[in-house]
Amino acid sequence: MNKIKLLSFDLDDTLWHTAPTIANAERAFYEHLQCNAPALVAKFDPDALREHRWQYLRANPGLEHYVSKWRIDSLNQALIESGYGEQSGQLAAAAYDAFYQARQQVYFFEHCADILRELSKDYILISLTNGNADITRLPISKYFHSCFRAEELGAAKPAAPLFLKALTQANCHAHESIHIGDNTHDDVAGAKAVGMHAIQARLAENAPEPHPLADQHFDDWRELPKLIQLFNAS
Ligand SMILES: [Mg+2]
Incomplete structure (x- = not known):
């Protein structure tokens, strides 16, 4: 399991x-x-x-x-x-x-939608954004259990409320979860501060160097499932 x-x-x-x-x-x-x-x-x-x-x-x-x-x-x-x-x-x-x-007209990174579909078979997926993208309007929303925006909670990452909301929704402990995001401050440091694992996405141009707090990092969506498996095996 x-x-x-x-x-x-x-x-x-x-x-x-x-x-x-x-x-x-x-x-x-x-x-x-x-x-x-x-x-x-x-x-x-x-x-x-x-x-x-x-x-x-x-x-x-x-x-x-x-x-x-x-x-x-x-x-x-x-x-x-x-x-x-x-x-x-x-x-x-x-x-x-x-x-x-x-x-809401977005340009997905290559392989993102396919990998999300695969991951959704084995994990609960929840999106956490500080922005105003609404994935419920996109076809990939069917892979997500829920989607939360900072403006709904009145608190943005790296503060804890969005992360804690996801843990509550998934009914799991922080150590049973991984947050995946590009921002070293909001995503990586924020997730680690609540005890979640963190994988740094380095996909955009000018992505920052791997952050010391990040457990793993990737620059191609096809790498992500293998990285997640490392946590299951450890
Ligand atoms: Mg981001």
Whole structure:
């Protein structure tokens, strides 16, 4: 019998390339505004709007773990500053929707979906993300027992709540689980801090060097099942 019961997965830069997805979503977001909020576009080019969003977060640090609300609220503020008054809320919600739709069009790393399908036969798979990707809208969701986002829990990795939520859902101990993710701070150090094993995904361009806390690391999805087996054999 396997010692490992739960595999929790980060999403961005672990299952798919994040940069092209975000670039597409930012483009869709701004194009929507070009069509629907010309006064805002006249005042903010894409860089200025991005800077406005960061400024808004600095003024409202409580939004840090609520990436969707942060984007909507900061755009609402930019629309008000552009003279849209009472229309701003509705315009911000519609522009966010354009972003969100595009955000779900992801570019999987090679072999990822096939390996997830295989792993789902032997393990409970749960996704844990700090971002706003929604895998319930993707075909691979059928391999996952559940999916949790930082903004649902009000706490982002590396804090413990997302990891503990996965352990509770899978009804297993930390030592019976492996978290797989690309971020050495949020994924590797965060998972190790709650006693889970950690495998570092080094798939994206400019992936960091293997972290000393990572139990294993991989740069090709086909390597992952063998690495997981090492924990069952130990
Ligand atoms: Mg990631």
